Amino acid sequence: DGGITQSPKYLFRKEGQNVTLSCEQNLNHDAMYWYRQDPGQGLRLIYYSQIVNDFQKGDIAEGYSVSREKKESFPLTVTSAQKNPTAFYLCASTILGRRTESYTFGSGTRLTVV
Amino acid sequence: ELKVEQNPLFLSMQEGKNYTIYCNYSTTSDRLYWYRQDPGKSLESLFVLLSNGAVKQEGRLMASLDTKARLSTLHITAAVHDLSATYFCAVDPKRPNDYKLSFGAGTTVTVRA
Numbered sequence: 001d002g003g004i005t006q007s008p009k010y011l012f013r014k015e016g017q018n019v020t021l022s023c024e025q026n027l028n029h030d031a032m033y034w035y036r037q038d039p040g041q042g043l044r045l046i047y048y049s050q051i052v053n054d055f056q057k058g059d060i061a062e063g064y065s066v067s068r069e070k071k072e073s074f075p076l077t078v079t080s081a082q083k084n085p086t087a088f089y090l091c092a093s094t095i096l097g098r099r100t101e102s103y104t105f106g107s108g109t110r111l112t113v114v
Numbered sequence: 115e116l117k118v119e120q121n122p123l124f125l126s127m128q129e130g131k132n133y134t135i136y137c138n139y140s141t142t143s144d145r146l147y148w149y150r151q152d153p154g155k156s157l158e159s160l161f162v163l164l165s166n167g168a169v170k171q172e173g174r175l176m177a178s179l180d181t182k183a184r185l186s187t188l189h190i191t192a193a194v195h196d197l198s199a200t201y202f203c204a205v206d207p208k209r210p211n212d213y214k215l216s217f218g219a220g221t222t223v224t225v226r227a
Contacts, residue, residue: 042219
């Protein structure tokens with residue numbers, strides 16, 4: 001079955017440590033996205049990529065970095081510059097140019113600073 | 115900057131009664147999405163609305179879009195406990211070659227007997 005796989009499901013980060021969240025899709029979708037969700041709030045866009053080797057900042061990119069070396073993969077690194085990284089991180093993807101297509105979401109990674 | 119506002123943010127429903135969630139957005143768009151999220155889980159796509167006047171229905175849920183008023187509604191008919199969840203609307207701004215979703219804050223629905 002096609003879908004988006006995020007790993008790990010739970011991640012603990014120490015102060016000053018960089019961590020990387022994995023997002024892989026086998027839907028042959030063009031665009032991939034990273035969203036952050038804080039408790040009781042909506043989703044905010046961190047970074048997105050519409051084509052391999054290219055990506056754009058979203059609304060809250062500071063303290064995060066991404067790469068898009070393959071169409072199916074879009075890892076997110078939470079750097080030590082992100083002062084409040086505890087949140088639920090969701091990866092999404094979609095096909096470009098097909099108006100009827102929704103955005104598909106992964107199952108999420110819950111990141112906690114310890 | 116695109117703003118998406120949902121109301122109410124919290125909705126306590128009585129089983130069997132009808133309710134409406136409203137989603138207003140601040141810029142031109144004819145691409146609006148509704149998602150459902152259960153606690154601790156990911157987002158499940160409910161509806162994709164792609165034109166003015168679009169109406170879609172699935173079971174007890176019906177969504178509509180008025181692009182002139184920049185308003186979408188999610189109507190719940192005869193609420194049942196299984197509908198308890200958080201519902202999000204999201205808007206894709208109508209910009210060429212720039213596809214991304216901006217989300218409302220979500221409406222947390224609790225259905226009581």
